[in-house]
Structures are given as structure tokens and as C-alpha cells.
Amino acid sequence: MNTNTIDDGEIAKFEAMAAEWWDETGKFKPLHMMNPVRLDYITMQVAAHYNRDLSADRPFAGLRILDIGCGGGLLCEPMARLGADIVGVDAAPRNIPVARVHAEQSGLDIDYRVGTAEALAAAGEQFDVVLNMEVVEHVADPQGYLDACHDLLKPGAIHLCSTINRNAKSFAMAIVGAEWVMRWLPKGTHEWSKFITPDELFGMMTKAGMEPVDRTGYVFNPLSFTWSMSPKDLSVNYVTAAVRPAG
Numbered sequence: 001m002n003t004n005t006i007d008d009g010e011i012a013k014f015e016a017m018a019a020e021w022w023d024e025t026g027k028f029k030p031l032h033m034m035n036p037v038r039l040d041y042i043t044m045q046v047a048a049h050y051n052r053d054l055s056a057d058r059p060f061a062g063l064r065i066l067d068i069g070c071g072g073g074l075l076c077e078p079m080a081r082l083g084a085d086i087v088g089v090d091a092a093p094r095n096i097p098v099a100r101v102h103a104e105q106s107g108l109d110i111d112y113r114v115g116t117a118e119a120l121a122a123a124g125e126q127f128d129v130v131l132n133m134e135v136v137e138h139v140a141d142p143q144g145y146l147d148a149c150h151d152l153l154k155p156g157a158i159h160l161c162s163t164i165n166r167n168a169k170s171f172a173m174a175i176v177g178a179e180w181v182m183r184w185l186p187k188g189t190h191e192w193s194k195f196i197t198p199d200e201l202f203g204m205m206t207k208a209g210m211e212p213v214d215r216t217g218y219v220f221n222p223l224s225f226t227w228s229m230s231p232k233d234l235s236v237n238y239v240t241a242a243v244r245p246a247g
């Protein structure tokens with residue numbers, strides 16, 4: 001594989017915000033608000049795929065999980081608490097010390113590294129689960145990125161990927177609403193043209209060699225300020241599950 005998924009402009013945006021990862025009222029407020037619903041989806045999909053009992057003490061013990069584009073570790077930490085052997089990788093170097101310090105303060109053992117999916121894949125690393133949440137809309141060469149994510153899956157492993165749909169509503173909600181009106185994110189955090197429709201994402205995953213198995217929306221309620229899952233409404237934010245065939 002010969003790709004470079006790093007978009008220097010995107011990495012610079014995240015470098016500038018790195019200190020704010022764990023500030024629930026700061027620039028990553030949308031991810032903090034979204035986290036409970038994302039985690040429900042991830043835990044349910046992983047538990048179902050590997051037949052794990054979520055009422056057990058460390059239900060993900062023995063599972064090697066990669067969180068690619070891990071940012072400050074908002075997803076790595078709950079995975080570590082569930083017992084997973086978790087590796088968090090991000091292309092923005094400033095994110096990694098922030099993630100490491102927070103994990104240390106939380107008493108969690110997480111392997112954080114600066115890097116990319118393609119570098120890990122070239123090194124032959126493989127995982128039982130690849131988490132790929134809110135990253136694909138920030139990379140250069142999304143197809144090359146998903147090809148690398150495929151290679152990072154052990155045969156039979158599961159890939160969970162969330163992103164933002166591309167349509168008039170997502171422009172209104174994710175850019176005008178979140179960046180210009182609510183000012184949750186700095187203007188320019190998202191480029192509408194880099195958003196990906198669910199069909200496009202499934203097409204790229206299939207081309208990469210994965211078998212898509214689920215797609216679900218998550219929807220923001222502006223009255224209750226909460227997020228919920230919606231199997232029918234994928235008009236803005238959505239998450240997908242796909243597997244690498246076993247043989």
C-alpha cells in the first residue's frame with residue numbers, strides 16, 4: 001500500500017486544540033456530549049461480535065483494540081476500563097502527551113502512539129477491533145485510509161466507523177449550527193466537501209475488502225441537548241459496523 005492519509009491542514013487544526021481534549025465545555029464539547037451514545041453503540045457491537053457479557057467485570061479482556069485518530073483518548077479510556085488491551089494512535093503529535101497524561105491520572109494503562117493507519121498496517125499490526133470514530137472526514141485519501149484500516153483487522157475482526165453525511169441538512173447542522181451559531185467548534189473545523197454519505201462509505205469499505213453489517217444514525221435533540229441512536233435517521237451523524245471476512 002502506498003498512501004499518505006495525513007492532510008497537513010487538518011492536523012494543524014487538531015494540534016491547535018490539543019490542550020482542550022478533556023475540557024467538557026471546550027472545543028471538544030460536541031464529542032463529549034456524543035460520547036455516551038457512541039460508547040453504547042461500540043460496546044453493543046463488540047460484545048455481540050465476540051459474544052461478551054457486558055455485566056462481567058472486564059468484558060473486553062483479551063481483545064486487542066485500536067483507536068485510530070484517538071485524539072485525547074475519549075474512547076480509549078472507557079475501552080481500557082472494560083478490560084481491553086487498547087492502542088491509541090493519532091497523527092497529531094500534540095494529542096498524544098495530552099492523552100497519556102490523562103490516562104496516567106486516571107490510573108489506566110493505554111499504549112498511545114503518534115502515527116497513522118498506513119504506518120501501522122505496513123508494520124504488520126493487527127487488531128480484534130478497529131475504532132475509527134470521526135476521523136475519515138479529516139484524512140487525505142479516504143479510500144487509502146480505509147484500505148489500511150482493513151489491513152489492520154485480523155480475519156474476522158470488526159471495524160466501527162463514524163462520520164458525517166454530506167447533504168444540505170448536514171451543512172446546516174454540522175457547520176452552520178455547530179461552528180457558526182453555537183460556536184461549539186472553531187469555524188473551519190469541518191469541510192462539507194469532505195463529508196461522506198453512508199452509501200459512499202459502504203462502497204469504500206467494500207472496495208477495501210470489508211463486509212458492512214450495520215449503519216445507524218445518531219441524532220441531536222436541541223431541546224434536551226442530548227444525543228440518541230436512530231436506525232432510520234442517518235441524515236447528519238452516523239456510525240457503521242463492518243467485518244473483515246474470516247477466510
Ligand SMILES: C[S@@+](CC[C@H](N)C(=O)[O-])C[C@H]1O[C@@H](n2cnc3c(N)ncnc32)[C@H](O)[C@@H]1O
Pocket residue numbers: 005006007010011014015031068069070071072074075089090091092095115116117132133134135138139140
Ligand atoms: C474529530 S477528532 C476525533 C477523535 C476521536 N476519534 C474521538 O472521536 O474522540 C479527529 C482525530 O483524527 C486525527 N487524524 C486526522 N487525520 C489523521 C490521520 N491521517 N491519521 C491518524 N489520525 C488522524 C486528528 O488529529 C484528530 O485527533
